[in-house]
Amino acid sequence: MKRTDYISWDEYFMGVALLAARRSKDPNTQVGACIVSPENIILSTGYNGLPCCCSDDVFPWEREGAETKYPYVVHAELNAILNAGGRVLRGARLYVALFPCNECAKAIIQSGIREIIYFSDKYAETANIRASKRMLDAAGVRYHPLQTELASITLDFRAPESAGIPQKSDADEK
Ligand SMILES: Nc1nc(=O)n([C@H]2C[C@H](O)[C@@H](COP(=O)(O)O)O2)cc1CO
């Protein structure tokens, strides 16, 4: 009999997006994104970070003050689109930890992504996100929050035998 507690496609791809977010150096908000083809093949991933050759240790990470991170950070969604390296994104789905901003919405629409599955919409009341939704609605790009019964997924980096997890071996079957 097959296992029944396997994760759904949506949980899998959002899991990949959330794992990508763990790469972010942003001290306040870590965002990850995962772009998936209609055949459920991962086309690209990305997270919010500085462009290539701009050092994480030199550029600012502040939210306020004379110098902030905002002019420099590449958003997770844009990084995922740019990381796709020419793959066809028409008809693809985007899994993202935070609802896309207006600038990313433009890139999402123009690249042909047709559906957004998001996790948080914590900036929903800002003009930026309202403009984003207005453009996505006009372009017919669907968006909805992730639907899941799962509260969390744990990744264990210890080998099963050393973590004390009971394993079925061939010998058990005989
Ligand atoms: N959809 C998004 N994707 C992103 O990658 N970001 C990034 C830009 C910043 O690095 C961080 C937001 O910082 P803060 O204002 O919450 O401290 O997340 C932000 C948004 C929000 O629209």
Ligand SMILES: [Zn+2]
């Ligand atoms: Zn953005």
